[in-house]
Every structure is written in C-alpha cells, then in structure tokens.
Amino acid sequence: MKYLDDLLGKQESLAWCGDLHVPVSGIEFDSRKIRKNNCYVSIRGFLKDGFAYVSEAIGNGAGAVVSVHPPPQNHHQVTWVQVKNDRRALSAIANRFFDDPSRQLQAIGVTGTNGKTTTTGLIQALLNSEAKTAAIGTLGMNFPGFDQGTKLTTPEAPELFAFMAKAVKADCVNLVMEVSSVALSLGRVDDVSFAQAVFTSFSGDHLDFHQTLENYFDAKLSLFKRLGSEHWAIINCDDASGAPIIRELNCRYLTFGFSEQADIRPLKYAFSLDGVKAVLQTPRGKIDIQSRLLGRFNLLNILAAVGSALVKGVAVEKISTALAAFAPVKGRVNIAHAGDFVVVVDYAHTDDALENLLKSFREITRGRLILVFGAGGSRDKTKRPRMAQVAGRYADWVVVTSDNPRQEDPQAIIADIVSGFAAGFTSFNTESDRRTAIEKALDMAAKGDVVLIAGKGHEDYQIFRERTVHFDDFEVVREKMGASHA
C-alpha cells in the first residue's frame, strides 16, 4: 500500500490539513472515476476548475484532495494538500505511485510537427526485433500482446504512468512515445526520464494553443534541453529548426536528412507507388533498405528510426529486415485502392504535411494528381489559406471539402480555404459533403492518376456542431469502387 506522504514532493506542497499518512489506492483528476481511498487531484482545466467537483470526489470515496486552492474553512472530511502547481503535482504524484516507471525502461521521446506517429511506429518495430518495446501515441498504448486506445496523443499522467508500469511488469525494455508540444507545455511528461529524443520536423501548427511560433518551438526544445551526457538526440538536419536544437544540446547526437553532412543519409534512393528502396550511409556503414512506406518524407521518418535503433545497438541486418516487414501506419499514406488509378488516404492536416505529401506524389504520379481535403473547425485558422496555396501549387485538381467542422459552419471554413488560392486559379470545386466530394474525385480519375484524400487518415468519425457521425475515408472509397466495378 502507498501512502500520501510518500507520494508528495516536499517542495510541491504549500500547506495541508489532516493526516498525510493516509493510504492511497489510485490517483484521479476526474471526480467521476474516483474509487475508495483514491487521491483526487483537482486540476484547473481550460473549461472547468476541478475544485467544483471536490465534494463529488469525496462522496465517491476520495481519501485525499490535492489542489491549488486552500482547504475551505471548517474542512475536516479528508486530508487536503494545497500545491503550487496542480498539473505538476498530478504528474509527480502519479509517477511516484507507479514507482517512477520510465526509469525502469529506456524511454525515447519523438517530437515534431509531423511524422511523430509514423516514426514512433517505425522505432518500435526496429527495437522490437531485439527487445520488447512499448509505444504510446496517437494510435494508443501498446506492447507485444497488449493494446489499449487513448484519447490524447500524450495521455495525462495517471494513464501514462499506469501504462508504463504495466509495460515494466510485462518485461518491456524500451518505451517509445510521441510527445506533443501541448503535452510538453502542460508538463505532462515532466516526470518521464528520456534516454533519447527524436526531432522529426517543425512548422506552424497548434498556434491556437501556443499563440506564437517561439512558444511552440520552446515547448519542443524543452524535450531536448533536459537530456544529459549519457543520452542521445536524433535530429533532422534538413529542417531549419534542427541547428537551433543542436546548439542547446548537452547530450550526444546523430543527424539525419538528405543533406551531405547528415550522419544518416540516403546515398541512392528510388520512390515508387510500391514504396522506397535506398542505400543509407550511416556511422555503422552502408545499409540497404526497402520499405512499403510511400513518399519522400517517409524516407526521413525511416532515417530517424534507423538512427534511433543504431544508437540502441540494434544489428544492421535486423534493421533491414524489420523495415521491410513494416506495414504503413493506419491512415498515414495508405493505398485505399489500386487499379487503373491509385487512391491514397492520408492524415496530412497542416500546410507543411500537405506540401510534403503533394510533392512526394508529384514525383511518382504519371497522370494527374487529384486532391480532396478540408480543414478542421475550431482550430488554428491561419493554416487554411496556406493549405490552399500548396494545394493549388502541386495538384492538378482540388476538391475542397469538410474535415471535422466542429463548432464552425462548414461553408465558412471552405471559404477560408478558397481565399488562399492564387488569383486566377480555377482548377478546383467545393463540396461540403465529404462523401460526395470523394465520390466526385473518384469519378474524375483516369488511368495513371492518383487521388489523394487528405486530413482524416485513420479517423472513423466526423465531428459537427450538433453531433459526431461515423465517417471513414477508406470505407467511402471501398463502397464507391466496389459499386463502379459491379
């Protein structure tokens, strides 16, 4: 049994009342999930202050309350600890409750605007060829023999550390996790000790949260600054943000990219609709690789994963074999149909990702490149016209449609996008119904063409103001292509 006094950091608590030596059976910040003797950490969220739910938590059996607020007058129901920072306290308490699990694993953090999920999946596959490796990210939390979904790319501390403890118990040696910039700014991974950090790419996204590019960059940088001399960083040196990160490092590092000075770079490469073949130059000599992943940027993700595996000491042959066997991550540049023309579903939902996707397919498409995309509502609006700019630059035809409109009017989002097309650009149509938009694009496609359906990837829902409905790009393609073959 754990006790509250063992879980509290000395510097964290400002004041308390009641007995600190109370048993703690779990940590929760959601009052509805509280069970007997759980510690309720009340968090000031973006919408609500958990303080309002203290009585509900106590009613559900909470044995202790941790909050930035002092105990109310005459409070003597349960132990109450007042802390300086609620989120920091949540993370620290949960970490101690689960016995500091990241220290019992070799943890690798993957950050960047794009490429986190794919690179995380690749690293896990490469490391799994030598030792059991757990992964956390957009696609959930898993290790061989265990799989669990998550709502957030980087889950909140109690969920995060509970999973890590489970991975330790199941004899996992490594952990690779996507670390979003939002999670870094909120301190959600402050108590995770990383042995390695990987930087994939950087461009303007999440500005709705971070306000400025500097804040956003500093959030990412914080993952690298904390690495010590025994640790490793793996850095994309093709990206303009690579050098500023390297300047701040106190650890060893490897660079990757197409540029000549990269430690890991392709000497020769060929992209096709079947994937990529390349010969890589690495600090451990040349490696021949082959992968079913499509597109130039996926070669960058592969380089990152190879770097990560090399510093972990994975044998070169194992790296090649695991790469060849690696199936595309769900919703990331997946071929949804291949016949006279090819249909690809991808999660690109930033101008940077869209540009990379389009450039990659421009290289391997013989016919026309037809793009279907929209932009999410109630999120960063500045990227909408920028997405149109890159769409107009690289695609032969663009169908502008809806993504997840959320609280906004779908037509207004489409208008924001269309405003970004260059004056005189007419190779597009708008269709707010995503199913109809995809169907129109497929009707248009001819032999040799590629239809790119971007933005939603693995998602099987569409979020509107009033409701969330089932929607799956893959399914729409299957149904339409099935119907037209019949």
Ligand SMILES: Nc1ncnc2c1ncn2[C@@H]1O[C@H](COP(=O)(O)OP(=O)(O)O)[C@@H](O)[C@H]1O
């Ligand atoms: N290294 C990369 N650089 C730029 N864009 C990328 C890269 N890797 C993937 N992308 C694009 O970004 C989208 C999201 O990729 P994903 O691996 O899910 O990254 P994240 O987890 O960071 O969102 C992909 O569908 C692809 O279009």
Ligand SMILES: [Mg+2]
């Ligand atoms: Mg992700």
